[in-house]
Amino acid sequence: VSAPAATTVRVAACQLSLSIGDVEGNRRQASAAVEDAAAAGARLVVLPELTPSGYVFTDETEARSLAEPLDGETVREWSELAGRHDVVVVGGICELGPEGELRNSAVLVDASGLRATYRKTHLWDRESDVFVPGGDQPPVVDTAAGRVGLLVCYDLEFPEWVRRPAVAGAEVIAAPTNWPTESRPAGERPMEVVRVQAGAAVNRVYVVAADRCGRERGVDWVGGSVIVGPDGYPLAGPAAADTPQLLVADIDLRAARSKVVGTRNDVFADRRPDLYT
């Protein structure tokens, strides 16, 4: 049983080094990360995309062999952890959907169990060989750690989509990611982080993005997990080292409830949706 939402909460992004196909090992690593985050005082803990399964599937058959339903072992285990430590857990799973289809999903669980599921809408690269894209709006869930919206990885590159949970009242966007590394100029932040910063700033919301690190079947991950404030500046991270990391930050949810900027403006009221199509 969770206490009513405080206005200041500690949130965590857990950057993990996962292994494709090692579901038990990946679950153990995720559970340990949630316990570390809870011990550090976090009330919202975000894990990477496709945490139990890993990411770089050979084909749909392999992905299917690593998939699990929403009432499967991972949601059960994260719910149990959430209850034991009074935390909200967000993480990505390879979901075996109700029609037998595969989904790249983020789940939000708390002590009461599964609260919301989001199926990734914008699929990256070979994901479209494996997953059915989502077609529903991102959920926004009232939790003991604030109003939390869900997005997954490549979704963050579509500012119209980042807008949806924010306009629906999210104070925090929790985003499990697996950001593959691309080259960038020396001294520059990964563009994935820059886009998260801008997405937070234009919507005046917090964003907690948990990425992977390490290497999997030839793919390197950015490992740029980050917690960003409504002004767009990082509160923790971006993680710089290509190693597992626990990022934590204390956030004031009230800062995400007001959309006022300067003395006369409001980033939501100033929109002109009649002109945007």
Next chain:
Amino acid sequence: VSAPAATTVRVAACQLSLSIGDVEGNRRQASAAVEDAAAAGARLVVLPELTPSGYVFTDETEARSLAEPLDGETVREWSELAGRHDVVVVGGICELGPEGELRNSAVLVDASGLRATYRKTHLWDRESDVFVPGGDQPPVVDTAAGRVGLLVCYDLEFPEWVRRPAVAGAEVIAAPTNWPTESRPAGERPMEVVRVQAGAAVNRVYVVAADRCGRERGVDWVGGSVIVGPDGYPLAGPAAADTPQLLVADIDLRAARSKVVGTRNDVFADRRPDLYT
């Protein structure tokens, strides 16, 4: 008479220190900056928002006294410069509109004269006491320096709006700005620059933003003029010193014509506009 558009062009952002009310001095400074940019080989030259008038008007009456129509002296002078140096000039003026209303406008001129006008749609702070907001889509103009879209300052904080000229085929977004300074953490780029970077990256377009520097009636300007590539990384700037600057970069327009990312994705084709409202 301009040559057909090459695929590689040099573009310039001119950061100026203007003085409210000193229309002649501001015009002289702008003309000198265009000549310097042309001498440096630039074919597209971007000047700040409200270049001839300055920005921090006391009231509507003062703004009106500094306004000029689209067939006024500034457009005439920039057209003449454009013809003499074979450049495209984009800059902001305080426009006396056809119905006597005031507009915060960007104009695009070349050797043939005025090619396009854009009236700022999202008004910042006390601008709404002075200006009538625009209600038309941002123009996209075929020029000898590529297909150029126009936006002004606070418009850049609305990603749906940055999307419009990009989807309409702009290869370069030219953005006159007057970015007032806000505090930021040490070592961080101004959020205005971060938003420009993200806007360029999610649309795979170039953005040339020309800001002011110095101080006017108690307002400090960011002075963070920047030229950003379709990957979101700066090609020139952001200007770091609070002084007039000429930024130039060579851009390959072809890089903004393809929206492909990775091996299987396209940032425009991957959009789901049916879900964005």
